[in-house]
Amino acid sequence: xxxxxxxxxxCFSQVKGAIDDDVAxxxxxxxxxxxxxxxxxxxxxxxxxxxxxxxEIENKSQPQFRSEYNVYSTFQSHEPEFDYxxxxxxxxxxxxxxxxxxxxxxxxxxxxxxKTIKLWKISERDKRxxxxxxxxxxxxxxxxxxxxxxxxxxxxxxxxxxxxxxxxVFANAHTYHINSISVNSDNETYxxxxxxxxxxxxxxxxxxxxxIVDIKPANxxxxxxxxxxxxxxxxxxxxxxxxxxxxTIRLCDMRASALCDKHSKLFEEPEDxxxxxxFSEIISSISDVKFSHNGRYMMTRDYLSVKxxxxxxxxxxxxxxxxxxxxxxxLCSLYENDCIFDKFECCWNGNDSVVMTGSYNNFFRMFDRxxxxxxxxxxxxxxxxxxxxxxxxxxxxxxxxxKDEISVDSLDFNKKILHTAWHPQDNIIAVATTNNLYIxxxxxx
Amino acid sequence: xxxxxxxxxILAVSISKLYASRTQxxxxxxxxxxxxxxxxxxxxxxxxxxxxxxxxxxxxxxETSSGAEDEQQQAGLPEPxxxxxxxxxxxxxxxxxxxxxxxxxxxxxxxxxxxxxxRRGKASAAPDFLPSKRARLEPGEERYAAPLSSCRAxxxxxxxxxxxxxxxxxxxxxxELTYIGQSQxxxxxxAMVRAVxxx
Numbered sequence: 285x286x287x288x289x290x291x292x293x294x295c296f297s298q299v300k301g302a303i304d305d306d307v308a309x310x311x312x313x314x315x316x317x318x319x320x321x322x323x324x325x326x327x328x329x330x331x332x333x334x335x336x337x338x339x340e341i342e343n344k345s346q347p348q349f350r351s352e353y354n355v356y357s358t359f360q361s362h363e364p365e366f367d368y369x370x371x372x373x374x375x376x377x378x379x380x381x382x383x384x385x386x387x388x389x390x391x392x393x394x395x396x397x398x399k400t401i402k403l404w405k406i407s408e409r410d411k412r413x414x415x416x417x418x419x420x421x422x423x424x425x426x427x428x429x430x431x432x433x434x435x436x437x438x439x440x441x442x443x444x445x446x447x448x449x450x451x452x453v454f455a456n457a458h459t460y461h462i463n464s465i466s467v468n469s470d471n472e473t474y475x476x477x478x479x480x481x482x483x484x485x486x487x488x489x490x491x492x493x494x495x496i497v498d499i500k501p502a503n504x505x506x507x508x509x510x511x512x513x514x515x516x517x518x519x520x521x522x523x524x525x526x527x528x529x530x531x532t533i534r535l536c537d538m539r540a541s542a543l544c545d546k547h548s549k550l551f552e553e554p555e556d557x558x559x560x561x562x563f564s565e566i567i568s569s570i571s572d573v574k575f576s577h578n579g580r581y582m583m584t585r586d587y588l589s590v591k592x593x594x595x596x597x598x599x600x601x602x603x604x605x606x607x608x609x610x611x612x613x614x615l616c617s618l619y620e621n622d623c624i625f626d627k628f629e630c631c632w633n634g635n636d637s638v639v640m641t642g643s644y645n646n647f648f649r650m651f652d653r654x655x656x657x658x659x660x661x662x663x664x665x666x667x668x669x670x671x672x673x674x675x676x677x678x679x680x681x682x683x684x685x686x687k688d689e690i691s692v693d694s695l696d697f698n699k700k701i702l703h704t705a706w707h708p709q710d711n712i713i714a715v716a717t718t719n720n721l722y723i724x725x726x727x728x729x
Numbered sequence: 730x731x732x733x734x735x736x737x738x739i740l741a742v743s744i745s746k747l748y749a750s751r752t753q754x755x756x757x758x759x760x761x762x763x764x765x766x767x768x769x770x771x772x773x774x775x776x777x778x779x780x781x782x783x784x785x786x787x788x789x790x791x792e793t794s795s796g797a798e799d800e801q802q803q804a805g806l807p808e809p810x811x812x813x814x815x816x817x818x819x820x821x822x823x824x825x826x827x828x829x830x831x832x833x834x835x836x837x838x839x840x841x842x843x844x845x846x847x848r849r850g851k852a853s854a855a856p857d858f859l860p861s862k863r864a865r866l867e868p869g870e871e872r873y874a875a876p877l878s879s880c881r882a883x884x885x886x887x888x889x890x891x892x893x894x895x896x897x898x899x900x901x902x903x904x905e906l907t908y909i910g911q912s913q914x915x916x917x918x919x920a921m922v923r924a925v926x927x928x
Contacts, residue, residue, distance in 0.1 A: 372755070372756040373755060374755065460759055461756075463760075479759040479760055510760045510763055529760055562739055562775070563768060565767040565768070566768065569764065616739070619768070620742055625761055
């Protein structure tokens with residue numbers, strides 16, 4: 285059965301994480317990100333840990349098994365903290381991870397929780413020095429009187445060790461909760477965004493940052509919208525966008541002024557009055573914004589849909605895809621069980637022809653822009669045999685339920701896929717359920 | 730009236746969510762609080778308009794004009810700092826509700842003689858339908874001014890007086906509920922109290 289991307293068929297590749305149904309809260313995956321080559325895949329969780337998987341070198345003898353991802357490094361990025369001044373606990377949950385482009389042998393990534401961003405260096409060590417003059421092999425110091433000759437220590441191979449060390453800590457710049465970080469194409473600066481402000485940092489400088497957007501009203505009682513996501517343009521180092529809880533996106537040019545409160549472009553689609561309800565404001569809040577790789581489009585995710593915007597057209601999106609329109613009549617229940625506040629992310633494939641986002645019941649959706657096709661797939665342990673092809677799923681909105689369809693009322697709203705990532709070059713995707721990471725790849729013919 | 734009942738239910742659910750969000754790890758989430766207050770405002774507007782129009786059929790649930798009216802009195806949200814435990818700021822009818830508020834307002838843990846250190850905006854007073862935050866005094870007990878630090882959320886013990894699980898929440902007083910429908914509506918009273926106590 286053909287799917288998005290021509291004859292692409294998605295197969296199960298791997299699943300990471302505990303099997304048991306009882307999910308430890310700390311293990312809940314909160315972010316997933318491939319690095320720029322796709323060789324490394326990082327996940328962050330609610331317990332403040334980062335786990336990095338590395339793609340093994342392809343197995344030439346068995347080409348149908350595309351290389352697997354295995355654990356490369358695990359480290360505790362953030363710890364829970366307590367703000368004594370405000371009597372508030374600061375969660376250690378990793379909100380976002382962003383990789384820096386690789387410049388030398390080491391890898392660098394930024395990870396952030398609600399308040400603090402950290403730059404981590406991940407480096408390999410596969411040699412160690414041996415033959416010290418003053419020390420024994422086990423580290424004990426020799427008696428100087430026993431040393432009769434000098435030698436030069438040599439580096440000998442050892443088992444690969446991957447070390448993660450925090451190189452910078454960018455703290456105390458955000459009053460509100462950080463929702464986004466984005467590395468600039470200049471590879472020197474990055475932005476961090478909280479509910480009301482966006483700050484610009486230099487990667488080398490931790491004791492100060494520039495505030496470039498501030499939407500905090502003088503009187504907090506006049507607050508009507510908050511910033512929900514922000515991202516730098518992939519090529520233009522002066523351009524960034526930020527989305528709001530009102531469903532608008534603002535594009536800002538840092539050359540225009542130091543403080544980018546005045547936007548260069550405002551992207552907003554007029555609301556359809558026939559869809560008005562108690563919950564219109566909540567479902568129009570944008571949960572994620574992502575530029576396309578070519579920099580000509582951006583994609584936004586709100587509760588029920590994915591929209592593709594042409595940067596040259598502000599008054600409406602060029603494409604709109606319904607993710608789970610059958611939920612529109614269930615908004616009241618989704619409000620009561622808090623699901624309406626879920627923040628789904630979205631992602632582009634490498635050549636910007638397909639977009640992907642998550643849904644409930646461990647379903648995720650792909651929309652092929654060129655072929656005008658979409659598919660619903662499921663990440664589940666039942667479909668986890670090696671190279672098992674994923675069967676498209678269908679939700680029955682009402683009326684007679686066909687065989688193999690699932691009715692809306694049987695959907696499990698506790699099983700949600702909020703975080704997905706697409707390999708920058710290949711058709712390999714990483715899909716995070718609550719505490720498991722699924723890796724799927726397209727069937728190599 | 731169906732719309733009426735739904736609006737009341739949504740209001741009750743929203744209030745319990747607001748209270749629950751205070752004790753969330755990581756502090757009050759501004760985005761979530763804003764969305765909750767927007768829903769509450771919509772529900773309140775519907776409730777008002779459906780009670781005013783005692784017509785035969787309920788109108789379209791949302792009147793988009795109501796959003797514009799309240800433009801100047803938008804949802805004010807407490808910053809996730811000192812205002813955590815004091816009133817959730819909600820958009821209000823300008824004058825009448827305010828007058829009610831002034832008499833029943835209670836800035837937590839203040840002795841009657843002490844001035845509130847919080848800035849008071851137009852809409853900063855506690856909405857009437859929220860229960861008063863004073864713990865019930867036993868006969869003979871005196872209220873004392875607690876140190877400011879105990880106003881913060883997250884510090885476990887100092888919040889037990891506000892815990893929804895305490896049996897001695899005072900019931901909502903009738904005049905506190907005039908906010909909702911500008912009338913004595915026992916139905917709302919019952920629904921609100923049940924919702925708050927059951928959290």
